[in-house]
Amino acid sequence: MIKGSEIRHAEHLxxxxxxxxxxxxxxxxxxxxxxxxxxxxxAARWAPSSMNNQPWRMLYASRSSNHWQLFFNxxxxxxxxxxxxxxxxxxVVSKTTFANGKPCRTHSYDSGAAWMSLALQGSMLGLVxxxxxxxxxxxxxxxxxxxxxxxxxxxxxxxxxxxxANLPEVLQAREIPSERRPLGQTIFEGPFTL
Numbered sequence: 001m002i003k004g005s006e007i008r009h010a011e012h013l014x015x016x017x018x019x020x021x022x023x024x025x026x027x028x029x030x031x032x033x034x035x036x037x038x039x040x041x042x043a044a045r046w047a048p049s050s051m052n053n054q055p056w057r058m059l060y061a062s063r064s065s066n067h068w069q070l071f072f073n074x075x076x077x078x079x080x081x082x083x084x085x086x087x088x089x090x091x092v093v094s095k096t097t098f099a100n101g102k103p104c105r106t107h108s109y110d111s112g113a114a115w116m117s118l119a120l121q122g123s124m125l126g127l128v129x130x131x132x133x134x135x136x137x138x139x140x141x142x143x144x145x146x147x148x149x150x151x152x153x154x155x156x157x158x159x160x161x162x163x164x165a166n167l168p169e170v171l172q173a174r175e176i177p178s179e180r181r182p183l184g185q186t187i188f189e190g191p192f193t194l
Contacts, residue, residue, distance in 0.1 A: 007177045021123040022177035023130040026167055027159030029085040031064060036125055037088060040158070043121035049110035055095040056111035058118075059144055062088050070143055074155065076134040082167060086128075086157035090118075091140055093150045111153050122158060131156045 008019045041058060049055060061067035063086065071089040072080065083089065094111035098104050115131060122129035135155045146152060164175040
C-alpha cells in the first residue's frame with residue numbers, strides 16, 4: 001500500500017495500481033498478443049454484479065480483423081486521430097433486464113465494474129486502455145446489431161504504448177495523468193452536500 005506513486009499522490013493509503021492507472025492516447029499501432037487481450041476480458045468477467053447477472057457484453061475489433069473499419073468509423077473525428085494506432089477497439093454494452101425479463105437497475109453500474117476490471121488489468125500489463133464516449137451511439141447500436149434490451153455504454157481503445165511525439169501537438173500537451181478532485185468533494189457522510 002502506498003500513499004503516492006511516481007505519477008500521482010493519493011490522500012490516503014491505496015495500492016499504486018489505482019493511482020498509476022490513467023488514460024494515455026499514444027499507441028504504437030502494433031498488435032496485442034491474443035493471450036494479453038484475453039487476459040483483459042477475463043479480468044472483466046470476474047467483476048461483481050447484482051444477483052450475479054453479469055449484464056456486460058464487450059464487442060471488439062482487432063486492427064487486423066475485417067471488423068476494424070466498422071468499429072473505427074463509429075468514432076468522432078477527434079478520436080479517430082489517435083485511435084488510428086490502437087490495436088483493439090471495444091464497445092461496452094449492458095443488458096437492461098435480468099434473465100426473467102425484469103428491469104435490472106444496476107446494469108450500467110455493474111458494467112462499469114467490468115470495464116474498470118479490464119482497465120486495471122490492462123494497466124498492470126503495461127497497455128494503454130482509454131475509455132471514451134466520443135462515438136456515435138446509434139450507429140453502434142445498428143451497425144453492431146445490438147438488441148433493444150441492451151444499452152450502449154462506452155467505447156475503449158487498447159494498444160501498446162507509443163511515442164507521444166507522434167500525436168498532434170494539442171494532444172501531446174494532454175498526454176499526462178490528470179489529477180482528481182479532493183476526496184472531501186466526492187464523499188459525504190449523510191445526505192448529499194454541494
